[in-house]
Amino acid sequence: VSHVDQMIDFDKLGGLVPVIVQDDATGAVLMMAYMNREAFAETLRTGRVCYFSRSRDRCWRCGEESGTVQELRGVYVDCDADTLLVTVRQVGGAACHEGYPSCFFRRLEDQELTIVARRVFDPNEVYHQKS
Amino acid sequence: VSHVDQMIDFDKLGGLVPVIVQDDATGAVLMMAYMNREAFAETLRTGRVCYFSRSRDRCWRCGEESGTVQELRGVYVDCDADTLLVTVRQVGGAACHEGYPSCFFRRLEDQELTIVARRVFDPNEVYHQKS
Numbered sequence: 001v002s003h004v005d006q007m008i009d010f011d012k013l014g015g016l017v018p019v020i021v022q023d024d025a026t027g028a029v030l031m032m033a034y035m036n037r038e039a040f041a042e043t044l045r046t047g048r049v050c051y052f053s054r055s056r057d058r059c060w061r062c063g064e065e066s067g068t069v070q071e072l073r074g075v076y077v078d079c080d081a082d083t084l085l086v087t088v089r090q091v092g093g094a095a096c097h098e099g100y101p102s103c104f105f106r107r108l109e110d111q112e113l114t115i116v117a118r119r120v121f122d123p124n125e126v127y128h129q130k131s
Numbered sequence: 132v133s134h135v136d137q138m139i140d141f142d143k144l145g146g147l148v149p150v151i152v153q154d155d156a157t158g159a160v161l162m163m164a165y166m167n168r169e170a171f172a173e174t175l176r177t178g179r180v181c182y183f184s185r186s187r188d189r190c191w192r193c194g195e196e197s198g199t200v201q202e203l204r205g206v207y208v209d210c211d212a213d214t215l216l217v218t219v220r221q222v223g224g225a226a227c228h229e230g231y232p233s234c235f236f237r238r239l240e241d242q243e244l245t246i247v248a249r250r251v252f253d254p255n256e257v258y259h260q261k262s
Contacts, residue, residue, distance in 0.1 A: 004242050020151050020160055027158030029151055032214045076235035077244055079227050083163045085235040096210050104207035104216040111135050113208055 004044070005037050009082040016052060017084055021095065023102075024073040024087040030095035031103040035084065047072045049088055068092035068121075094120035135175070136168050140213040147183060148215055152193075152226065154233075155204040155218040161226035162193070162234040166215065178203045180219055199223035199252075225251035 010017055016034040023030055033051040035043065039059045042050040049070040053060050061069060070088040077084060096103040098119070105117035141148055147165040154161055164182040166174065170190045173181040180201040184191050193201050201219040208215060227234040229250070236248035 004239060007244055018149055018163060020163060022160055029153055029160060029216050031209065032149060032151060075239040076247075077237045077239065078163065078234040079229050079231075079236070080234075083234075085160050098210050100210075103209040103211075103214075105210070106208045108135060108206040108208065113138055116207075 005040055007081060008040070008077060008084070009080065010037055012082050016054075017082060019051065019084045019086055021049065021070065022085060022087050023090050023095075025089065028102050029104060030070075030088070030090060030101070040084075043072060043086070044075075049086055068094045070095070092120070097123060099123045099126070136171055138212060139171070139208060139215070140211065141168055143213050147185075148213060150182065150215045150217055152180065152201065153216060153218050154221055154226075156220065159233050160235060161201075161219070161221060161232070164193075171215075174203060174217070175206075180217055193226060199225045201226070223251070228254060230254045230257070 008017060015036050019033050019035050021030045021033065022028065034054065035050070036052040039050045039052045042059060048061055049072050050059050050061050069091045071091065072086060073089055074087040075084060090101070094101050096105065098105070099121040100117045100119055102117065105115055106113040107116045139148060146167050150164050150166050152161045152164065153159065165185065166181070167183040170181040170183045173190060179192055180203055181190050181192050193199060200222045202222065203217060204220055205218040206215060225232055227236065229236070230252040231248045231250055233248065236246055237244040238247040
């Protein structure tokens with residue numbers, strides 16, 4: 001892993017690279033997040049996609065709370081080696097914390113944002129259960 | 132356009148939003164770039180995708196030199212409204228200045244980066260003709 005992560009330019013964004021996440025089965029773009037070296041190494045080591053959260057200042061996995069984890073299928077590096085594309089199997093069918101398959105569930109139509117996807121889960125039920 | 136660009140959070144990255152570019156026909160992820168408000172407005176106005184280059188400090192269009200322009204098909208906004216997904220018709224078949232259909236032409240395999248795509252054009256012929 002140490003060899004691989006030297007091929008990637010983590011310096012442009014102060015230790016982070018943007019990561020585009022694509023559903024391996026459908027080709028849908030699911031989300032964008034960031035990895036630092038640690039999250040990248042953890043992703044390769046475990047086969048479960050791990051990101052770095054700037055707001056929480058720690059690594060996290062999609063689906064930690066909702067169960068909608070992402071199994072790594074492929075890692076692609078762009079021409080400048082400063083952006084990654086990962087292909088995943090999206091367990092549970094929803095990458096977005098709002099309950100949609102993709103975070104890009106709104107489309108710009110006639111100068112308005114229109115929801116163009118159906119929810120897979122209700123975020124109020126998944127995240128706020130305290131019983 | 133002024134109405135629409137207020138729906139998008141250009142402030143997190145100092146006036147820029149990351150833009151994921153996807154081929155409308157194949158679903159392939161072609162590249163990632165950035166837009167500022169001006170590039171976003173220009174994209175909507177003209178239907179040709181326009182980005183902001185941090186290194187050149189100006190707007191640019193994919194294919195200005197190579198002829199491989201991108202016609203806008205769709206604009207999607209993510210849950211945090213800080214990342215865009217645009218779908219395009221990629222004229223000329225190559226989004227990458229290296230001559231590949233996608234900038235993500237290298238795949239991580241056995242801890243090495245392997246080229247997994249075929250060049251559509253030779254960048255030496257396209258960019259360095261001075262005759």
